[in-house]
Amino acid sequence: MVKEHQRAFLTQNMSNILNHIEENPKETQRLIGLEYEQLQQLIENAERLNHEKQAILESKKVRIIAGGGGRKPKLSVKEQIILTLVYLRHMTTFQLLGIQFGVSESTANDIFNYWLPILRELLPSSLIEQVKKNESDLMIVKEILTEYELIVDSYEQVRERPGDKEEQEKYFSGKKSNHTFKSQMIIMPDGRDIVDVVAGEPGPKSDITMFRENRDNFDPKQNFKGDLGYLGEDLIDIPIKKPRNKELTTGQKKLNKEFSSKRIFVEHRIRSVKIFRVVQDRFRLNPKKYEQVILTICGLVRLRIGALILPTRIDPLASG
Structure with a gap:
């Protein structure tokens, strides 16, 4: 009973x-x-x-x-x-x-x-993934993208501590003082679509290394905009770095402010991904599922912002 x-x-x-x-x-x-x-x-x-x-x-x-x-x-x-x-x-x-x-x-x-x-x-996680199955479509999209300066950024997410000592060292991030995964996102200049995503790299990996390892996803002529974490990469436009023991001029500060106003779209898009708590909190699932989860969330975000349109069922009676 x-x-x-x-x-x-x-x-x-x-x-x-x-x-x-x-x-x-x-x-x-x-x-x-x-x-x-x-x-x-x-x-x-x-x-x-x-x-x-x-x-x-x-x-x-x-x-x-x-x-x-x-x-x-x-x-x-x-x-x-x-x-x-x-x-x-x-x-x-x-x-x-x-x-x-x-x-x-x-x-x-x-x-x-x-x-x-x-x-x-x-739910394809990005524009690149959506078209990559068709080589001709992929080449066209890559060429069209060169007309834009894409925005790149990365973020870390805390994960459960690995059991293996080598894995612990591999994923321990001094920046977060914790074991983390790192993901990279590249978006359109106005944030209207996610162009490319790389998820689940070890947290300590530098932004510039992560970018260079995945640079082949784009046309060699593609230009990007990023933060100072990409200092040293010629393809990425970055803000003016403050000289050692000196201050930026008023003009340089103004340029950096304008730069930030354009780059902020990638931060907004990352924030829209983090609306899903599974991306925001400590990742408790099997770490092998991390990439699958993050890419699924990116697909959901693309659906949410209208960048991805799913097919709708056509009523044969209505079409007739």
Whole structure:
């Protein structure tokens, strides 16, 4: 009897979350990180991709029981996707997430790990990644990008302390006095799209080294704008450095202020990524998942700011 009451309570709690989104669509962005219409598009595309993957798996199975048999999932596909997004947005524990959605802690964990790679596949993290599968499109985009001075910056995120001593030394950042991952983001001058992302490098790696290791993603003529962390890289325009034991002139300070007003767009874009708590707080998941998580978040941000448009289902009756 107690278990039945508990199950009823959890199911009602889960329904309240879904009802809240349906009844208060304007609050979807605060809860999930996307506008209501964007969430619907994402769910539609994720369901389609999941159906395609399941169909492939079914075709390879040797069946003992009829298709459609077996235990039914406790949550619908829509509920499972929302659970995954809630974790990325708020990074609660899987125990609390399970209670919130009326499933066990392990089930909540399994759902998240099932849907994360599907969302990753649906949401290219950058413009470069979006077009890289087609060589001709990639070459055209690279050429067009040379007309702009792209903005580059990086940030560190604290991770759990590695168990291996060599890994501890590799990821220990003196700047943060902690073990960290470092990620690099390159954006359009006005911040309207994420052009390229590199995620999960060791925190101590210098900004300029990280940039040079990934420079081949762009045309050799591409120019960039960055901060003083890129001092020494000819391709990156940086602010005027204060001379040792001297002060900048009034004119130099004015130039640096103008420079900062243009470069601030990359800081805004990094901040929009950090709206998702899984990017902002200490990373508690398996460190091998870090790159996958960060690139998925960047894809969600591109969807949120309108740089990425997901296909919508066409009604054959309407088109006819």
